[in-house]
Amino acid sequence: MTQAVYPGFILSRQQINNNGQLHLCYWVKTEVGPVRVLIENEMPVFFIRERDVQTAKTLLRSDGQVVDIRKTALKHFDCEQVYACYFTTTQKLFLAKRLLNEHVLLYEDDIRHCDRFLMERYIKGAAWIKGNIRQREGYIELTNAKLKAHNDYVPNLVMLSLDIECSAEGVLFSVGLVNHEVEVVIMVGESQDCSGYIIWVRDEAELLQTLMEKITEFDPDVLIGWNVIEFDCVVLAERAEALGIELMLGRGQGLIHVYKGNYVRVTIPGRVVIDGIDTLKNATYHFPSFRLAEVAKKVLGKEKLLQQDNRLAEIIRQFNEDKLSLAAYNLQDCYLVLEIFEKLSLLDFAVARTRLTGLELERMGGSVAAFTNLYLPLLHRSGFIAPNLGEHGLNFDSPGGYVMESTPGLHKNVIVLDFKSLYPSIIRTFMIDPLSLIIGLANPHGAIPGFNGGVFSRKEHHLPNLIKSLSHARQLAKSKDDLMLSQAIKIIMNSFYGVLGSTGCRFYDPRLSSSITLRGHEIMQRTKSWIEDEGFDVIYGDTDSTFVRLPCEWEREKCNEIGGSLMNLINRKWQMHCNNHFDLDSHLEIEFETLYSPFFLPTIRGAQTGSKKRYVGQVNNNGNNELIFKGMETVRSDWTKIAQRYQRDIFEALFKNEGLLSITEQYVAAIRSGEVDCMLLYSKRLGQNLEMYKKNVPPHVKAARSHQKVNDKISYKKGAMVEYFITSSGPSVSFQGMEIDYEHYIEKQIIPILKMLPGSEDVLFKLTDQGCFFF
Structure with missing residues (x-):
């Protein structure tokens, strides 16, 4: 039989029990097409302590179960020897788990063998595959296969955007499929003269059959959509089951499998399903709402054909009365998703994330799983298994990032010094690591002191080296202008602290997380002290950023010069401090990038003390002044557009030393005249269904309830965005036939912003004297 070797990228993974043996099945995208890779006769495993071996054997034998229990070179964190329990199928492993769980502590029993197989070989998406070739219809099959990590292969994947339309009960109306080569809507109904992209089918059964044919014909590697995993795929699978149809959407006539647990997992052999919402969130994009309509408007500047929150009634009407409009709506949603993926390079991000962590392409979230994937094989090579959750018995809270008291007011020149990747740098500098902690506790002499009893080995650790390699990879990605890879690396490195906390x-230990955050507190406080020793005032600090006030008479060039000098000084001091006090090299790096001129720190409302995580500053970019708002009303979605615009304009006036009175008068007059009614909308999302609000009923709930009463086709559900006005009769979705309460907007949206500014008392006095405000 002919053998072959291919580089490729893993699309899907499965565990198959076949004739009493476990086989692993990996579908791989290669330059010669899709390849089905079979690894035969694998043995899934979990571990037990030496003290429990006899008990486990007795229990399993009494139940008639056969198990291969072997001594290993691995230890528990408390240094007790562990044994491996091997099984021929996953079913036998699960039966043993069920029998032993109440009597024996099991370790690493939650790791799927198809994941462990790749993890232990450091395979992260890309791999060399070798085996015996069998040509199948539409793909190659490799048997007796072997896999090896490939660090450089980047796949060229074919996307297909999928979107369904259905009734509230999940009865299918249509399915849209779109990419640059394909434009199809499969619609249930009588054939009509129309655009050629619609395929008319008699019923749901024919729709599903046609969908299978088209997926096979188009043969995508990746199916994309909006909430496509938890909605579209679930509905398709459930309708197929209800109709007694085997839904073969995978390569090689593979069936779609939907698993529901803490989250929904969809497996389609040979293909990947990637959700746009999850990918955006994991790539740290922020939107007031992740609804397709809102994201498409922000990213593409395009509107959906149906925009209302309660679109279902209109979709049903169109299905019954205007199928051509429904097909156009279905098709456009597919295009919007495709264009968002392409414009924001979301597939590139997913591939980069997999190349770094080894997680499946579709697996979003999963910071803990990513950490385990990276750390566990390294730990095994150091002779240890992973502990179970909370075995150390410690459960105290670690403090958050250090936030200094602020000096409120208007400042002429403020520079910001930011520690670059502070928490990863602390981990790398002070050797903070699960293995390092265990070795350090066992051998504290000469170890690096942490906090709350944590001490860390100088030589035995993995996380510092992992961060070192990721940092190097990020610099390389930046030099190659690979923004998605750079962003993926940044997110993964910054997740390590959160995972350890x-x-x-399974590696959670508060001695780890507190040794990171409390070291961060120390670093911020000592940095502040060193800067003040140079004669400068530190007016604020937050986690990794230090805000330094410089003399108001200095020009921009002088401020930038001092910013660079302070940066170099602080970096030298940390290098000396770590060397002198800990005999360590410092990987702490502070950067000077921002000069605010001017800069404003507000007080807490109704108090004289400075607020935290709120400020406004002006930066100069290539000769153009730009306002930066942090935590202020202008960047908050729960304030009206009139408040956001007023705040931006009033700060521009403040920073230009222009009068605040005239601009406030203009806004008050514009509100009272009715010319800015469209900017008086409040927007707030429902945290729960309307009927769940009992005692405290906020304005947006009142507005939604009153609107629902007079519009029986409207139904507000948890997560829906409610837009409403404040009228003389209370909150209302529409003000038709009502009077807007303009004084409410002046009192609640204009005055609070004005009051935070210096000199506002004089402005308020003059406005009151002129009859503009009435209290």
């Missing part, structure tokens, strides 16, 4: 991670 998460009780859902």
